Amino acid sequence: MPLPLPGASPLNNWYAASANRQLDCPPLQGAVEADVCIVGGGFTGVNTAIELAQRGLSVVLLEAGQIGWGASGRNGGQLIRGVGHGLDQFENQLGAEGVRALKLMGLEAVEMVRQRVAEFGIECDLTWGYADLANKPKHLDDFRAEREELQSLGYAYDMQVLEKNQVHQVVQSDVYAGAMTDMGSGHLHPLNLLLGEATVAQQLGARLHQHSRVERIDYGNKIQLHTASGRVTANQLVLACNAYLQDLQPQLSSKILPAGSYVIATEPLAPERARQLIPQHMALCDQRVALDYYRFSADHRLIFGGACHYSGRDPKDIAAYMRQKMLRVFPELTDLRIEYQWAGMIGIGANRLPQIGQLPEQTNVFYAQAYAGHGVNATHLAAKILGEAVSGQASQGFELFSQVPHMTFPGGKYLRTPLLALGMAWVQFKELF
Template structure:
């Protein structure tokens, strides 16, 4: 497609602001031997790392295998927005999960953010966790939707206040003329995601987990005990959790057909003068608009504007990533015209056809978790918890998600991306109109 290119990948972190400002560089060994464990977790992002944390806290012997570096994929590249809720419209699946299942999903969506809060406090993780979030309206119908959303959060028992803001009230938090108003809450927030994930990996390691990087899984041999083979070693385990999401590749063809890696991109400006940062973002909140290909932005702890978007189903990034996002950013904040951009990067998020996380079992002793559809920082933590609970003999919440049906993307390997790209283009046009 014109104006797009493939994202360059290496086995080290991408050239992001997060990688440049990480508290420490992980250097876990490569798996080079044949070892054994109670549970082997495949994937070192939020899902896999937090599954390991949950399991070691329960006393399990855990091995975590990561093909590159801890938090190398979406977990270490995203916009750092901590948003509650899990998936979209679980009522669609009431026939499969019952009214109690729908209610449970809303309960878990509210509690997901609390897991992050508690984990950061328990393990003293330095990750700039900050509470405060604004959804912003571009059209009058967005304000109507926000009012309905506010009422719905109260209806499902969310204890946090969601406050509808008019144009002037919004400027107390986000000082831009681009928006008609917003919906403010302190239930959601923002975080340095790479520092959160590597801090959680250290917590897992302190609990006894053995972590191996640069150890891509090549084969999974099923049996009463499962053997997970890497290039140079293997793990023989009683249980396996597959948590590679958009970066699992073709390891398990059945899972690959049900998740579509989709691109999103972020830039980070040079640090802003304190007066400018306070002028533009007086509330220091995370921000998102309601469009299909949305803008999202926030300030970093050192006062950089982190501005992201350009979500698309091609899996490609703009050839001029920084210039493309700069134009979007300056529409929101003309004051940033000419401010240098120090970092620009892209990554893949796992999209599911029905926009619900995919949890299930390939066998009695092999579980999988994938497809957060761009909404994973908090839900990953809850999915990790309920998967660990399932392994520990408490499967009720896991089984709710496992009963939700998930379908392969239509069009097969070669046509599914063009078909979905056309679909996204349709919704982009609807957003404009």
């Protein structure tokens, strides 16, 4: 659901300006019925609509703004292996085999995107190649351990750990202590991926409605959702709003913290200059809490994002703020013009694991949220899991994810954001040493 964010309009970011199709998804008018109603027109909602429509269920999807208005249409476009962070912490709840299954699902999630793009011929500039960047020498030990674990899980893609004197193989910058490449991860145009998937959902019979904010939900054996101009009656409900859920379902919104992330897109560079900066055309990401992530677009614009903010306040000038971060990595780009700037919210849970389940007191209501920066792939996994669970299929993923308890953030509606901002400031201070 939309929040009033400065610079956050879907019309002033590069993805919206370079969208390769327009959707016909008129606002909901009048009373309609469906087997399942989905709230939220991002990757989770649209792909859940595909999964359910493929199973023969009638689906209505309601989006408060435009399809892709939120994080799905504004993110950095990085498609990176894995879901969650530090999955071994869940061994007490899930057992060693359960944790192993989650790790395998995190690899499967990227393959889901690969298969969807190939199956439906979605044009979204999907490009393979990614590198984790080490901010400190100790990160190289972490990289080696992760590579060893991934190999033990059967990860078949090439991964190389690079020392500091080898970093220029992937990025022309002197600020990093090393890197780890991964040819099984990559990058894409996220909005074009989503618009292509929304078209697939419509072709399968799902009814998608933009500009149809849900104002009230009446729960029961039959669920009714009310918008300004219509009403949906459904047997089951899927809430797929993530950081934009707000007060629509307070029980769920209290378990995620919306965090601001910011992105700029430069003017196009000459192809040879772009190759000098990122020789293998990879997506790149460092290891800090308020991380930098960047890549080149298909038309050689530098897409540079990061600066995760928990304060609830956006920088006054996103372009100037992010330009400083870009120049720290690439000081030679002082001549480069910033042509687009935008902001958006990601949803983060306390344990950094995606939250997938159903409301305990209302078992015909399902949800998925809190992807903590891995949303492009994790949303596709969540949609598959929701498709299985909502349609009554046995689902190992749903069983595992729904077993993990998720903490309500302390401080209530008004204090949780400043409390977490204070805590994250302390974490970032410790990163300096």
